[in-house]
Amino acid sequence: MSTEARTRRESARRRRSRAFVGAFVAIIAVLGAIGLAGSAVTTAQGPRVTHVSVDPDAAVSSPGSRMILTTTQSLAEVAPAQVTVTPATDFTVDTSGRSVGIRFAQPLWDDTDYTVSIDGLSGVGGGASASVRESFSTPLLHSFLLQRGSVDGDTIFRTDLVGDAAVPVYTNAHIEDFRATAGHLVIATLDDHGRSHLIVTDLAGTGERELPLPGEGTVTNLQSADRGNLVGYTFTDANVGSAGAREATLFTASLDAAQRDADPVPVERDGGESRVDDWRFVPGTDSILMLTYDGALTLVSPPTVGGAGAAPVALGNAVAIDGIARGSTTAVIERVDGPVAIDLATAQETPLPATDPALGQVNATTPLVGGDTLRVLAVIDGFTVTSTTVNVVDVTGAARPVFSVDPADVLIQTCVSPSGRYVAFLIAPDAVSNPYDGYQLPLPDRVQTHVVALTDGAEVVALDGFAISWCQTPPRG
Numbered sequence: 313m314s315t316e317a318r319t320r321r322e323s324a325r326r327r328r329s330r331a332f333v334g335a336f337v338a339i340i341a342v343l344g345a346i347g348l349a350g351s352a353v354t355t356a357q358g359p360r361v362t363h364v365s366v367d368p369d370a371a372v373s374s375p376g377s378r379m380i381l382t383t384t385q386s387l388a389e390v391a392p393a394q395v396t397v398t399p400a401t402d403f404t405v406d407t408s409g410r411s412v413g414i415r416f417a418q419p420l421w422d423d424t425d426y427t428v429s430i431d432g433l434s435g436v437g438g439g440a441s442a443s444v445r446e447s448f449s450t451p452l453l454h455s456f457l458l459q460r461g462s463v464d465g466d467t468i469f470r471t472d473l474v475g476d477a478a479v480p481v482y483t484n485a486h487i488e489d490f491r492a493t494a495g496h497l498v499i500a501t502l503d504d505h506g507r508s509h510l511i512v513t514d515l516a517g518t519g520e521r522e523l524p525l526p527g528e529g530t531v532t533n534l535q536s537a538d539r540g541n542l543v544g545y546t547f548t549d550a551n552v553g554s555a556g557a558r559e560a561t562l563f564t565a566s567l568d569a570a571q572r573d574a575d576p577v578p579v580e581r582d583g584g585e586s587r588v589d590d591w592r593f594v595p596g597t598d599s600i601l602m603l604t605y606d607g608a609l610t611l612v613s614p615p616t617v618g619g620a621g622a623a624p625v626a627l628g629n630a631v632a633i634d635g636i637a638r639g640s641t642t643a644v645i646e647r648v649d650g651p652v653a654i655d656l657a658t659a660q661e662t663p664l665p666a667t668d669p670a671l672g673q674v675n676a677t678t679p680l681v682g683g684d685t686l687r688v689l690a691v692i693d694g695f696t697v698t699s700t701t702v703n704v705v706d707v708t709g710a711a712r713p714v715f716s717v718d719p720a721d722v723l724i725q726t727c728v729s730p731s732g733r734y735v736a737f738l739i740a741p742d743a744v745s746n747p748y749d750g751y752q753l754p755l756p757d758r759v760q761t762h763v764v765a766l767t768d769g770a771e772v773v774a775l776d777g778f779a780i781s782w783c784q785t786p787p788r789g
Contacts, residue, residue: 357442358433359410359433361382369451371416372419372731376417378416385436385439386409387409388435394432397414398427399424401418401420402417403416412430417639419729419731425448452472452474454472456781458777460755461757462483466487468481468487468499475773482497484499487500497512499512500545507550508529508530512567523576524573527547529549532547532560533591538596539598542566542598547563548560548561560605561587562586563578564577577614579612589604592636594611596639599611599656603630608626610625610627625659627645627654629648631645635784638680639681642655642683650663667703672701675689675690676688676726683707684707687702699719702715702716714764715737718741721743722756724755724759724787725783725788728782730782735766737764738787753787759777761777763775
C-alpha cells in the first residue's frame with residue numbers, strides 16, 4: 313500500500329473515533345440531564361410509595377404484626393402523630409432508610425378494611441413533603457374447637473364464625489385439652505393407662521411429634537405464651553403420694569423443633585410452696601403469674617435450659633387468678649376482701665369498682681384492655697338463680713349487658729378473642745339432664761360455644777364443642 317493511501321486511511325479512522333467519542337459524551341450528558349430532572353421531580357413531589365408489605369392473616373391472629381411502606385427516598389423520622397390508622401387501633405412507628413413500619417399493638421378486627429395514612433412524609437435531605445394513604449383488608453377469622461365423643465374419638469376442628477365450614481384437623485381416642493399457637497397445635501391426650509402425652513402438630517394437624525414429659529403422670533392446666541414458642545403445664549406423677557413424687561409442679565417446654573428432645577424446665581419458688589393451684593403467662597412475655605397452694609401470688613420469669621430466670625416478685629396472697637387482659641400486663645385477682653386489678657409491670661394495685669347490687673352478685677370476672685371488665689352477674693332468690701347476665705363494666709362500675717344465660721343452662725367459661733372484638737361463652741345446656749363425662753377434665757356431655765360481638769352483644773354463631781382457640785386456659789367444669 314502506498315504511503316499516501318495509508319495516510320488517508322489513518323485520517324478516516326481518527327475522524328470516526330472523534331465522532332464516536334463526541335456521540336458518547338452527548339449520550340452521557342443527556343442521561344445525566346434526565347437523571348437530574350428525575351431527581352428534581354422526585355424531590356419536588358416528595359416521597360412516593362413503591363412497595364407495601366403486610367400480612368393480613370397474621371394481623372388478625374397475633375399482636376405485633378407490621379405494615380411496611382417502602383418509598384422513593386431515604387426518609388426523615390416519622391412521628392406517631394403523623395400516622396392515622398382507620399379504624400383506630402394502637403400502633404407504634406419506626407423509620408429506617410426508605411421504609412417506614414407501622415406495628416399494630418393488638419390483633420386487628422377480622423373482615424375489616426383498614427387504611428393507614430401518613431402526613432408530612434419527607435426525605436432525609438429535605439425537599440417537598442407528601443401524604444400517603446394505603447389500605448388492606450383483613451380476612452374472616454378462623455379458630456379451632458374440640459369435640460369429644462364422636463365415633464372416631466375426639467376431634468379438633470378448624471372453623472370460621474359462620475359455623476358451616478368446620479374441617480377436622482386432628483383426631484385421637486382421648487383428647488383432654490389443646491392450645492393453638494401461631495404455628496402449632498399442642499394437644500394433651502390420655503392413654504389407656506391414664507398417663508398423659510403432649511402431642512405437637514402444625515396447624516393442619518400434620519407433622520405429629522411428642523414433647524418429652526417429666527415422667528409418667530398427668531398434665532393439667534395447659535397454656536401457651538404469646539411469644540417464644542413456649543408452653544407450660546402442671547404435672548403430677550403417677551405415683552403421687554409416694555416419697556419424692558411431684559404434685560401440681562409447673563413446667564415449661566419449647567415448641568422449637570431444634571429443642572424437640574429437650575427436657576421440660578420446672579418453675580419453682582425458692583423457700584416456699586411450689587405446688588401450683590393456678591397460673592398464667594403474662595401476655596407479650598414469657599413471665600408467669602402463679603398462685604401456689606399456700607395462697608402466695610408470685611410473678612416469676614421461667615428459667616431457661618441450663619440457666620436461671622429473674623428474681624421472683626411477691627404480690628401478696630390471693631384466692632384466685634381471674635385473668636390477664638389480652639395484650640396488657642393488667643391482671644385481675646381475687647383477694648380475700650374482693651377483686652383487684654394489678655399492673656404486673658409496676659405492682660400497682662387498684663380495687664375494682666362495684667356494680668349496682670340490683671344486677672346481682674359477681675360470679676366471675678374477665679379483664680379487658682383499657683380497664684373494663686366482663687362480669688357474670690347472677691340474681692338469686694333464696695337458693696334459686698333467677699337470672700344470669702354477662703356485662704361489660706367500665707371503670708366507674710357502669711354495666712352494659714352483652715349476654716344472657718338461660719336459667720336452665722350453666723355458663724362454664726368466658727374467653728375473649730385476641731382482638732377483643734368477640735367473646736366466646738361456653739354453655740352447658742339443660743344442665744340438670746346433661747351429665748358430665750368421665751375425663752380427667754370433666755365436662756357435660758353436651759356443650760356449646762356462643763360467640764358474641766362485644767360492641768353490641770349480637771350473637772355471631774353458636775358452635776358445638778369447647779376450648780375455642782382464643783381461650784388461654786382450660787375450662788373449669
